[in-house]
Amino acid sequence: MTVTVLTVDDEPLALRRLELILKKVPDVEHVGSAASCREAIAKIVELEPDIVLLDIKMRDGTGFDVLHQLPETLHTGVVFTTAFDHFAVRAFEENAIDYILKPVELPRLQAAIERSCIKLEAADTRAQMEQMRAVIEDLRAGFHSQEAGASRADLWLRGTAGALTCIQRTDIEMLTAEDDYVRLHTASTSYLIRGSIKAAQVDLDLSEQDFARVHRRALVRRSAIASVRKSAETGVRVILRNGTEVPSGRVYAKKLLRTLPIVR
16 A cells, blocks of 8 residues: 655755655655645645645744644644654654654654554544544644743753753854754853754744854854954954854855944
């Protein structure tokens, strides 16, 4: 039996990664992808896939909003994909709704698809779908309530060892790339998370107004910059207020200097 899968994510690279991984999963057919909530709803209704790999945070809404607007007659398995959403992860663990932490890896994806297929084949599929919809409504309400009422300063990180750690968003001074990981630097310590700087900037909601890319492997908080220096020996270097020196590429340095409020 071939299982049809639709992927939903507003990041093109994430969609491409899912597509490539799905090709390695036996008896799975990738029937399409969607890059927004609106597109996801239309394609799920049109294609009626067996399983949807659904991102939580998207630019025009959430994965919860997508499911809220689907017809109740649709019996589609759902596997959420998420990066740093501690609220959703905790809720999924408590309610046995499947999820995958980004970046998605083949063994975890294959296991999630297999579990979804088992649930869909169960005799009480209708009851399971009704239960899932009830849980999703609670998650959706809680998610939007949290987004509206909770402080945007709180940031929960899932580290490489699986532990959840809460830090203040305003404490982040710099992000640096380390192979397949990103290191978040604060004044007192650092945290290692999976992914790229570009993905982390989006997932952590670090705006270009507050952060500047000074190197392909470094993103720094603008208010943490003490000076920008250039010499024939070392090239352009960005000096942070804590004394850290970060080398800057020529193109990145020019872009940074154009955005600094320089008094002449």
